[in-house]
Amino acid sequence: MNNWIVIKFGGTSVSGSDQWQQILSIIDKHHKSGYKVMLVHSAFSGLTNALELLLTGDEKQMSFIHNRVFDMANLFSINHEIVNQALNKLNTLTAHKNINPHQEAGILSWGEWVTHEICVEYLKRSININSFDPTQVLIASTTDKRNKRSQVLSAKCDVTHNQSLNEQLSQNLYMMPGFVAKDSDGNSVVLGRGGSDTSAAYIASLLNAHKLEIWTDVHGIFSANPRANPNARLLLHLAYQEAREIAASGGAVLHPRCILPLEQGNIPLHIKNTQSPNSPGTVLSHDYQATKPMVYAINTRHQVTLVSLESINMWHQAGFLGDMFNIFKSLGLSVDLISTSQTNVTLSLDKADNSIDDEILQQLSTRLKQMGTVEVIKNCSAVTLVGYRIRAMADKIAPVISTFADQRIYITTQSSNDLNQTFVVDEDQADKLGRALHEVLIPKDDTVANFGPSWQQLQQQKDKQAPPIIPWWHTASDKLLTIASNQSPCYVYDLETITTQVNKLQSLTAVDKIHYACKANSHPEILQHIHDLGVSMETVSPQEIERVTACCGESTKENILFTPNFAPKQEYIDAIDQGILVTIDNPYILYQWAEIFADQEVMLRLDPGHGSGHHRYVRTAGEQSKFGIPANELDAISVQCKKHNIKVKGLHAHSGSGILDHENWKRIVDYLGSCLPLFPTATVLNIGGGLGIKENPGDTGLDFEAFNKILEDFKSQHPNINIWIEPGRFIVAHSGVLLAKVTQTKWKGQQGYIGLDTGMNSLIRPALYGAWHNIANLSKLSKRAEYTANIVGPMCETGDILGIDRKMPKTEEGDVILIANTGAYGSSMSSNYNLRAPAKNIIL
Numbered sequence: 001m002n003n004w005i006v007i008k009f010g011g012t013s014v015s016g017s018d019q020w021q022q023i024l025s026i027i028d029k030h031h032k033s034g035y036k037v038m039l040v041h042s043a044f045s046g047l048t049n050a051l052e053l054l055l056t057g058d059e060k061q062m063s064f065i066h067n068r069v070f071d072m073a074n075l076f077s078i079n080h081e082i083v084n085q086a087l088n089k090l091n092t093l094t095a096h097k098n099i100n101p102h103q104e105a106g107i108l109s110w111g112e113w114v115t116h117e118i119c120v121e122y123l124k125r126s127i128n129i130n131s132f133d134p135t136q137v138l139i140a141s142t143t144d145k146r147n148k149r150s151q152v153l154s155a156k157c158d159v160t161h162n163q164s165l166n167e168q169l170s171q172n173l174y175m176m177p178g179f180v181a182k183d184s185d186g187n188s189v190v191l192g193r194g195g196s197d198t199s200a201a202y203i204a205s206l207l208n209a210h211k212l213e214i215w216t217d218v219h220g221i222f223s224a225n226p227r228a229n230p231n232a233r234l235l236l237h238l239a240y241q242e243a244r245e246i247a248a249s250g251g252a253v254l255h256p257r258c259i260l261p262l263e264q265g266n267i268p269l270h271i272k273n274t275q276s277p278n279s280p281g282t283v284l285s286h287d288y289q290a291t292k293p294m295v296y297a298i299n300t301r302h303q304v305t306l307v308s309l310e311s312i313n314m315w316h317q318a319g320f321l322g323d324m325f326n327i328f329k330s331l332g333l334s335v336d337l338i339s340t341s342q343t344n345v346t347l348s349l350d351k352a353d354n355s356i357d358d359e360i361l362q363q364l365s366t367r368l369k370q371m372g373t374v375e376v377i378k379n380c381s382a383v384t385l386v387g388y389r390i391r392a393m394a395d396k397i398a399p400v401i402s403t404f405a406d407q408r409i410y411i412t413t414q415s416s417n418d419l420n421q422t423f424v425v426d427e428d429q430a431d432k433l434g435r436a437l438h439e440v441l442i443p444k445d446d447t448v449a450n451f452g453p454s455w456q457q458l459q460q461q462k463d464k465q466a467p468p469i470i471p472w473w474h475t476a477s478d479k480l481l482t483i484a485s486n487q488s489p490c491y492v493y494d495l496e497t498i499t500t501q502v503n504k505l506q507s508l509t510a511v512d513k514i515h516y517a518c519k520a521n522s523h524p525e526i527l528q529h530i531h532d533l534g535v536s537m538e539t540v541s542p543q544e545i546e547r548v549t550a551c552c553g554e555s556t557k558e559n560i561l562f563t564p565n566f567a568p569k570q571e572y573i574d575a576i577d578q579g580i581l582v583t584i585d586n587p588y589i590l591y592q593w594a595e596i597f598a599d600q601e602v603m604l605r606l607d608p609g610h611g612s613g614h615h616r617y618v619r620t621a622g623e624q625s626k627f628g629i630p631a632n633e634l635d636a637i638s639v640q641c642k643k644h645n646i647k648v649k650g651l652h653a654h655s656g657s658g659i660l661d662h663e664n665w666k667r668i669v670d671y672l673g674s675c676l677p678l679f680p681t682a683t684v685l686n687i688g689g690g691l692g693i694k695e696n697p698g699d700t701g702l703d704f705e706a707f708n709k710i711l712e713d714f715k716s717q718h719p720n721i722n723i724w725i726e727p728g729r730f731i732v733a734h735s736g737v738l739l740a741k742v743t744q745t746k747w748k749g750q751q752g753y754i755g756l757d758t759g760m761n762s763l764i765r766p767a768l769y770g771a772w773h774n775i776a777n778l779s780k781l782s783k784r785a786e787y788t789a790n791i792v793g794p795m796c797e798t799g800d801i802l803g804i805d806r807k808m809p810k811t812e813e814g815d816v817i818l819i820a821n822t823g824a825y826g827s828s829m830s831s832n833y834n835l836r837a838p839a840k841n842i843i844l
């Protein structure tokens with residue numbers, strides 16, 4: 001045997017004995033095919049994070065690290081002596097006063113080394129495995145021109161095939177930690193976060209391996225971000241260069257840096273899914289260079305800031321652009337996209353590689369103003385097409401772009417290699433534009449070999465094992481038709497669905513207390529039902545407090561949260577008088593009205609910096625949102641609270657609504673956790689609501705297990721902190737449907753319209769947020785769809801639309817139309833606009 005396969009596994013894959021059985025069977029398969037195997041692994045999950053926090057001075061991480069490694073030693077029945085020695089070493093490493101970057105690298109890589117020792121020891125019992133120390137051969141480049149920290153903490157190595165290494169490694173199976181390397185003087189360096197992929201690429205190149213397999217928890221690289229577009233297709237084959245373009249344009253599956261050494265060594269890369277080992281995955285190699293024009297992927301990067309400079313002086317003026325770029329350079333800002341005309345230059349700053357704050361933008365504006373008129377446009381997104389000879393596809397792209405003519409497309413750029421084209425638009429338009437381009441540019445059939453199954457198809461395959469979930473209103477359709485016949489328009493609610501949702505929340509072992517955000521739906525019977533299930537209440541106005549106490553009893557007050565925003569002073573005084581816990585979300589209150597809160601317990605709502613959610617208007621964090629205390633004021637506020645004996649019971653953050661990505665809460669607990677040292681009296685983190693539900697076709701729903709694990713991990717590091725949540729939508733959305741009768745139908749050219757007896761006065765979410773609700777003709781539930789129509793209301797307003805281009809069966813006057821998932825923010829946001837009464841509420 002003299003040919004290598006390198007396989008790489010991440011932290012979660014090496015943290016359990018079942019996972020190791022799978023890894024052993026993969027090794028066995030490669031051995032049987034005649035290959036030697038080099039296994040590259042990361043640190044046990046959670047360790048590198050804890051080490052990073054330890055380096056920021058968070059001493060409590062040490063006990064987490066102790067527990068984590070002893071747990072793993074016990075799981076794998078490893079002698080504690082190994083762990084004790086490793087921990088002694090960590091103590092020595094962290095004992096230094098002023099830690100330099102090399103020492104920092106030494107501490108960060110400790111997690112990989114201890115994982116390595118434990119796993120080698122464990123595997124030796126069942127297989128002949130040899131430990132390999134990669135720092136013998138992974139040596140940081142001496143020609144790196146970046147600053148010292150980058151050279152040490154995000155090191156790059158020069159690698160080429162090394163024949164003598166091949167001879168030295170005469171056994172069939174080796175195992176090495178990723179991430180770690182040395183510099184030419186023998187000091188520790190590391191390859192940056194996600195650097196284990198790069199380690200694996202380097203070693204594959206040194207060994208001139210047959211291939212590299214990176215095993216992860218996704219299927220591979222897709223033609224779009226599946227979260228924004230469930231029709232995204234798995235890309236089966238890619239050339240390295242295209243994969244690099246995709247990685248750089250926001251399609252993050254791989255660390256972009258790991259591609260280059262493979263490309264140079266001509267080593268194929270297979271991305272494989274650990275949970276679905278027989279799925280095809282994505283293969284990168286030189287063999288897949290396209291020969292005809294084609295788009296592979298459409299990616300979106302959010303949080304792009306545009307700077308536009310208008311000046312007639314740039315005409316024929318030598319050095320104008322040079323002077324302009326010098327200003328960016330002197331502020332340390334790297335420019336991403338540029339477009340120029342005779343009198344205007346517009347360029348983009350990408351948040352990913354710039355630290356952009358208001359102060360920097362202010363300095364930039366001030367200096368650029370000397371050259372012309374400056375405009376800064378924040379909250380943009382870049383939509384990038386990646387493919388081959390994209391210009392040749394203009395006939396397909398142009399019509400899509402022209403339908404966006406009423407939106408601004410700020411910049412269009414095309415790379416000179418014709419491998420990408422980018423459009424910069426407002427953030428809330430980006431996903432829509434991305435989907436529209438995907439629809440016309442990505443093939444839907446199997447005539448082009450590169451495209452595999454869609455994400456939705458892969459998801460459905462997975463879901464097939466689970467029983468189909470039939471919505472409650474399907475089973476209750478007869479009853480609903482009777483109700484609608486004389487009560488339309490009306491909302492109808494199923495309390496059992498609320499119970500199911502609350503039970504799901506109660507299964508989160510890491511959550512100590514659940515509050516229901518009443519504003520989602522404050523119907524008295526619904527409040528009572530939720531209260532009876534043992535849930536507390538979160539309110540945002542005195543009227544909500546009154547409603548809650550009227551429905552659920554005066555005694556609920558001690559568990560009510562009051563979270564007002566820009567409310568008058570008297571509301572705070574009244575709440576404190578009633579003994580209700582108040583959340584303060586503006587420094588103004590603590591300075592101007594401190595006397596109200598002296599000797600009282602309060603919660604502080606912090607702004608974690610960047611909001612999330614399904615629409616710009618529901619993101620409730622970040623500087624574009626009016627909520628929360630900004631980070632730079634916290635030191636002063638901590639002093640002010642001490643001065644007036646204001647007891648901070650806990651910290652709060654609520655970053656948006658309809659969030660399906662569990663990582664959002666990791667950012668929140670990490671941020672709030674990092675603020676805890678300023679408020680030593682705090683015993684609670686309220687991480688807000690915003691838990692998303694399955695709403696759009698293809699939504700996966702929030703991964704509860706992963707969500708709970710994030711919170712459990714946090715609590716194991718902060719054993720004295722209680723975690724609270726305050727969801728609204730999650731509890732009630734699925735429980736309600738809006739029923740309305742068809743009034744009239746209309747055809748305008750190709751466009752059908754179905755008119756209902758209620759519209760935006762009952763349900764404003766589609767008009768306000770572009771929200772998508774499933775719409776069914778309840779009178780014809782078993783009939784086939786025959787045409788597409790816009791479902792509209794009777795209001796004098798163009799935005800009075802409940803659904804666009806819906807596939808409907810033949811629909812007639814008097815049919816009952818059902819708009820699903822309207823239990824949250826439906827009735828509670830309704831109005832009397834046009835003096836039309838909104839739909840009434842009926843509990844089943």
Ligand SMILES: *Cc1c(COP(=O)(O)O)cnc(C)c1O
Pocket residue numbers: 517519520538540563654656657658688689690691726727728729730824
């Ligand atoms: C609206 C709101 C919630 C609930 O949000 P959902 O998206 O309905 O879960 C929670 N906390 C605060 C402070 C809110 O304003």
